[in-house]
Ligand code: HEM
């Protein structure tokens with residue numbers, strides 16, 4: 001029975017709904033810009049990771065290492081791009 | 094504006110009307126020819142619906158050659174205009190449109206399809222596969238690229254060409270300063286072609302990771318395949334940036350948003366920033382496969398294995414990462430502080446290190462080699478010194494303080510042509526000569542080939558070395574004329590002569606194709622160059638299934654092992670082969686995309702909505718289609734194999 005019931009997926013779904021609610025709360029509650037942004041960023045990254053692992057089965061085949069290498073590579077490039085842009089366009093103007 | 098006014102060319106001239114007539118006549122001639130010779134069915138069955146990677150590759154090649162000449166005519170017109178001071182051959186507006194389309198056409202519609210051609214034709218053969226991972230997606234990639242390119246190309250006769258440079262910097266490219274639809278073409282046409290490129294990236298990463306012949310581990314892949322893998326990884330990370338950028342540009346131009354405007358909270362420099370986040374990796378997408386081709390050619394004609402295989406791979410991996418860390422070197426002068434500029438200066442100079450490693454590896458491959466001077470080898474030998482020069486001037490530009498002097502002068506123009514022509518274009522021509530016999534069953538004439546290589550190189554040196562000088566003297570790029578007193582006349586005249594010699598070189602290539610088609614021997618072996626990798630182990634012409642039996646691989650030079658060390662490549666019996674079916678959907682869907690793009694450019698929203706629905710219908714049809722491909726029986730394989738061997 002425990003094999004038949006997709007416990008992981010259901011919990012994952014509940015958790016992802018929770019994350020969405022928290023993110024949505026930023027709009028309805030009155031908080032500072034910095035606090036709101038932090039909440040949005042944190043929930044967004046957890047949400048993306050959750051979707052990738054639980055629902056897109058990233059770690060379940062033997063391509064695991066290729067997939068994770070790709071994801072990390074993408075993450076590094078995204079971070080470099082964002083912070084490099086902030087540096088050139090905002091912080092060091 | 095009146096409805097039909099939008100379609101008129103905003104700045105017409107005799108040349109544009111003549112081109113209109115020429116385009117019209119060509120289309121009529123093609124349609125009449127196809128009908129007269131009853132070739133419509135053939136065209137549809139064998140080409141428009143094909144999913145065969147070899148045929149798709151050849152279609153990329155034809156498009157690239159076509160665009161080479163389109164971009165080449167632009168180039169000659171620009172050089173002719175600048176040949177003497179205060180020339181009036183072109184006016185400012187025409188000159189702007191021409192340098193813009195020249196840049197886009199050459200980079201996105203000539204160089205990109207050229208490397209797509211090599212990847213399509215060579216990679217599956219080189220890894221011993223029967224096709225790419227997603228053949229139908231591959232066809233869609235090609236047709237999207239093609240429709241994007243055609244949409245871009247009609248701009249100059251319908252509505253006017255983009256005129257804000259291939260970099261299309263805002264606010265100049267915004268509606269405030271560029272009213273005509275030209276820059277809409279830029280946004281939409283490149284978007285369509287870019288989607289195709291992105292899909293190619295995913296397709297080839299999958300192909301290379303999943304479909305290699307038994308025994309071919311990653312470190313036993315031939316060098317061209319490695320370079321293709323890395324280039325496609327860069328594509329997958331860089332092209333989404335371009336897609337988003339173009340979408341933002343479209344929103345600004347056609348929907349009144351303020352991403353890149355100067356007021357209402359917009360940030361005009363953000364365009365330049367994001368453009369180069371894509372733009373710099375893009376130049377490495379072009380150069381890495383070119384390096385791959387040189388590696389194949391040099392080791393084949395030095396008659397020895399490639400020196401430093403591991404360091405070649407390592408340096409490409411490092412380049413792929415570094416290429417994302419340097420983009421701000423394209424706008425050192427835009428006003429950010431010395432701290433930021435220094436960081437990007439250092440990362441930029443760092444790229445020269447892995448690039449240098451590769452140069453030394455090629456030189457060390459030549460050492461102790463028994464060098465055979467064929468045309469592809471001649472191009473490679475011309476590449477090494479000329480490209481190194483371009484790399485050195487790149488490092489000069491990388492010094493941010495000095496770049497205040499060089500930026501946006503002809504010195505910069507000389508730099509990037511100096512890396513792109515000997516780097517990318519020579520690789521393509523080397524590869525064209527090298528793979529021609531595998532594609533068409535005869536060689537290109539060696540004598541004409543070598544003449545061409547020398548002419549192009551002499552022309553290249555005459556055309557671009559003077560620009561370093563006039564650039565340092567202060568001649569700015571993208572200026573349609575200069576005064577006599579500026580003293581740039583002599584240098585620009587020499588450039589013009591060089592450009593004319595290069596033009597003769599490119600015409601010679603066409604002549605060579607014609608000459609060789611008529612006179613070259615059809616009696617060549619499957620391996621006319623005595624090469625080392627798997628693509629030469631199958632028949633010429635390559636059967637549609639590539640390999641009757643999948644090869645067994647022990648090293649990165651599987652064919653050489655078979656020829657010299659008695660390795661058996663093809664073990665076992667024939668088995669039926671599973672192949673994908675042809676499909677018309679990619680072509681039809683891309684045609685709908687073309688209409689979508691055209692309507693979008695002119696803000697014709699009803700056709701946009703209808704074609705959008707059409708695109709989704711095509712995708713839905715594909716999703717619900719039951720197509721399990723087809724099998725080639727053992728009997729058929731035997732027949733094909735005996736036929737091909739019998740020749
Ligand atoms: C040693 C390696 C290289 C270095 C250090 C380097 C450095 C630079 C720098 C600093 C600039 C900007 C200069 C300015 O705007 O003032 C530049 C422009 C450019 N480089 Fe390179 N580069 C290198 C290799 C290449 C290669 C291999 C390619 C292409 C295959 C290339 C293509 C270009 C292009 C197209 C531009 C100018 C684009 C434009 O503004 O229109 N570079 N390079």
Ligand SMILES: [Cu+2]
Nearest residue numbers: 373420422423
């Ligand atoms: Cu760059």
